[in-house]
Amino acid sequence: MNQTIQLADGNGGEENNKLINAIFFEAYGNDILRKNEDAAVIEEGTLAFTTDSFTISPIFFSGGDIGKISICGTCNDLAMMGAKPTYLTCAVMIEEGFAMDDLKRITASIKTELAKNGAQIVSGDTKIVPKGSVDKIFINTSGVGKIAHKGISSNNISENDVIIVSGDIGRHGAAIFANREGIDISTTLQSDCASLWPVVEKLLSGGITPTAMRDATRGGVAAVLNEWSKQSKICIEIDEVTVPICDEVKGICELLGFEAYNLANEGTFVLAVKKDQAEQALHILRAHELGQNATIIGEVTQRYTERVVLRSEYGTSRFLDLPTGELLPRIC
């Protein structure tokens, strides 16, 4: 380990996992924490519990703001465990001198997004720190959700499952990058930032029993697939040509040498669904505004266990690794 914390230690990828294992799990790891799910399952499987802090810059971006993403992020982690977002906490850390009007815009976004989830904030905390101690505003939300469908886990994926993405990938990362660098494609490229519980609810009420679901945030689809392959001791093989990527994201990736698989999403999720439910899952997803581009992108095999393989349309293949380094700090 390095003697000091590096930006890459928070990348949602390899260095991030190493830090978590070496420092946090080493100090206070336990069976629930080590399951590495999007949310902890507590109270005999009836409730899910999760936390997320948001340090995104800029705080207002194409497709959202720090208030919206603070609610989406935590509610989505609950939704990914089949839990209805129910009770949230919201703790704000604000820099002295922050504009009251900006705070009002942020709290208005929070209100709007809470309504989409049918959740309420039941506890809050407000810390104001002197100028220079924090950059504008950081928000933490934690959430408790009621599990509507038990047993969803990243540790149980098998060759009976196919891999689905709910939409085109990489939009959040690309949009934040464009906003930050002043690349003027914000009229057409927006973050996918959205609350996923409404579409997850449709899947569950439509009889789908997902093996696993995960929103592909920091580290992108690459991080989700790699973590799943390790947790379930499987090989995930992805047909590259099937992976939906919009032209703007392709453009930014080509321009800057990014891999769309590594870019963050905030309203796009990956599903492992039993083969015999795959068509029905796609049908339900595509009928919802958040899943119109849902596609089967791959399968589960034993070819290289704990690895992810990208198959090109020309029959060649390469490994997709966990992201390393940090190109986009403060993405969420």
Next chain:
Amino acid sequence: MNQTIQLADGNGGEENNKLINAIFFEAYGNDILRKNEDAAVIEEGTLAFTTDSFTISPIFFSGGDIGKISICGTCNDLAMMGAKPTYLTCAVMIEEGFAMDDLKRITASIKTELAKNGAQIVSGDTKIVPKGSVDKIFINTSGVGKIAHKGISSNNISENDVIIVSGDIGRHGAAIFANREGIDISTTLQSDCASLWPVVEKLLSGGITPTAMRDATRGGVAAVLNEWSKQSKICIEIDEVTVPICDEVKGICELLGFEAYNLANEGTFVLAVKKDQAEQALHILRAHELGQNATIIGEVTQRYTERVVLRSEYGTSRFLDLPTGELLPRIC
């Protein structure tokens, strides 16, 4: 309201309450949030849920560090609602370049304090931000506790209750101030930072049914008593001579013109207990290392409803108001 956020807006006192009401409650207030308890009561009164972010400076102080206070703070909010701290989340926001050894000291403190509460961290989050975006490290903890005794509420205090403090007041605020200013009394003055569940458990198992309990953090005893007087529509009369204050805290207050009632505590709490249980409560508190200086400091009357009165030993009296302004930002 001001057009920008001021330091005083996070003081745990009057300006803080105004900000919370005008901005946060206005946007997403609801019945649970407006109860203004230390923790929200959810799931038909069986669970308590709370959050707290910690921005304290310095991160290592006499009597604790940001890891210890992060666990004490949230667990104490649960304990104050009669809930056993059970499941915690821990989200760290770290500045690039932070020393790994300091992070290890902090996680070691977290581990120690979790054990005292019998709680575990079930979900975490790690954000690393570029140098200058946050001052060293901020930590958010949220917690779910199992309510061992239902009905504890700051809204139900009546003339049948007496007011007790569990120990001498103001030590956390005074110690942080001394640490920050380099006043060398750290050998004798330490923060009272401590986990309160062990002593609360003794009270509950000893048959005490507290009307209300609150740890006197930001805003100190003055904030607790004023909020209680408003929430329960009562007058609280305090006999000044009975309030325990150690010599070091008295010294700092005299030197700098502070009011000990306004100084933060992190392991000292205020109780409203039925008169006929008061002696037994004192007996249990004093038998515990965290309650050796427990004392009855006042009574509940209807003299000036929604106000707190300090009675001097000479028979005079004055109002104790909610703290205003901000003398000590980043106290927790």
